[in-house]
Amino acid sequence: MLRRNLPDLFTLANLLFGCIGIQLVLKGEPILACYTILISGIFDFFDGMVARALKINNPHGKDLDSLADVVSFGVLPGFLAMTLITGADEFYYGKIWLMGFETPQGLIYLSYVAFLIPILSAYRLAKFNHDTRQTDSFIGLPTPANALFWCGLVVGIDAGIWWLIASPVVIVFLSVFFSFMLLAPLPMFSFKMKNFGWNTNRLRYIFLLCCAPLLILFKIAGLAAVIILFILFSIFQQLGSKNETEAL
Numbered sequence: 504m505l506r507r508n509l510p511d512l513f514t515l516a517n518l519l520f521g522c523i524g525i526q527l528v529l530k531g532e533p534i535l536a537c538y539t540i541l542i543s544g545i546f547d548f549f550d551g552m553v554a555r556a557l558k559i560n561n562p563h564g565k566d567l568d569s570l571a572d573v574v575s576f577g578v579l580p581g582f583l584a585m586t587l588i589t590g591a592d593e594f595y596y597g598k599i600w601l602m603g604f605e606t607p608q609g610l611i612y613l614s615y616v617a618f619l620i621p622i623l624s625a626y627r628l629a630k631f632n633h634d635t636r637q638t639d640s641f642i643g644l645p646t647p648a649n650a651l652f653w654c655g656l657v658v659g660i661d662a663g664i665w666w667l668i669a670s671p672v673v674i675v676f677l678s679v680f681f682s683f684m685l686l687a688p689l690p691m692f693s694f695k696m697k698n699f700g701w702n703t704n705r706l707r708y709i710f711l712l713c714c715a716p717l718l719i720l721f722k723i724a725g726l727a728a729v730i731i732l733f734i735l736f737s738i739f740q741q742l743g744s745k746n747e748t749e750a751l
Contacts, residue, residue: 510564513550514571517543521575528582534661536583537654537723543575544647569628576650577624583653584617587660587674616675619682624649627685641691644684648730652681655726664724684734691737710736 524539550568589610624646656677659665668674692706713732717725 510550510553511561511567513546513553514564514567517546517550517568517575518571520546521571521579524575524579525582528579528586533583533586533657536579537657540575540579540650540654541723543571543579544651547572547575547647565632569632572628572646573621573625576646577621577628580624580650580653581617581620583657584620584674584678585614587657587669588614588617588671588678610671613671613675617678619678620649620653623682623685630686640693643687643689644681644691644730644734646685648733649681649685651726652730653727655721655724655729659721659724659727662724664721665727689734689737690741691733692740706736706740 520539520543524536524543527533527536527539547568550564589607627643628646656665656668660669668677692710694707710732714725714729717728717732719725721728
């Protein structure tokens, strides 16, 4: 009985830490909440790995996983984005575009834009479970990747690393941009490798080599740059595939 439900226990642990993260944000501890995203991500990685290793195929497993991901990688990042908007005490640029929303109450209203993150995350996850095209790769930004971006951004702004984008205007733009990237018709590579050969995995290896110095230098804050690189590499891969097709 325990063996059959072991993957579900990992999924529920993912959900638990997502709930803890939301509580931490509401208590004014967004940095600690970022660590719960990382922990949820670890459990999310292992639930699928354990299910494959034990050859367990519970019909409800995918649905449960999506429900947990909506909380940990949808609702929680949405709350983090809201704290970045409402917590802004300096406007490095873009104040003119706020059109009266620069007051504390105005920023609260403006922060509701961040609810696009959980809304479109839920929509993406519902589509993902029934999309046979996303077995070996992704179409659109995966919800865990989006959550890691916000995790890195919050930590980086708090540490003064990404201070240039610590502006409500920019955070609102990023909330909208990354929300719609979840549904973008852009193929994105995954790390499900059939072999470890250079020719078939060249893009993945180059990406990892580029990510390593970012994570070493900026640590958790580097995750924001890593996810942006992930999007750019996916665009370059798509352009390369298109050029090869046209050449044929």
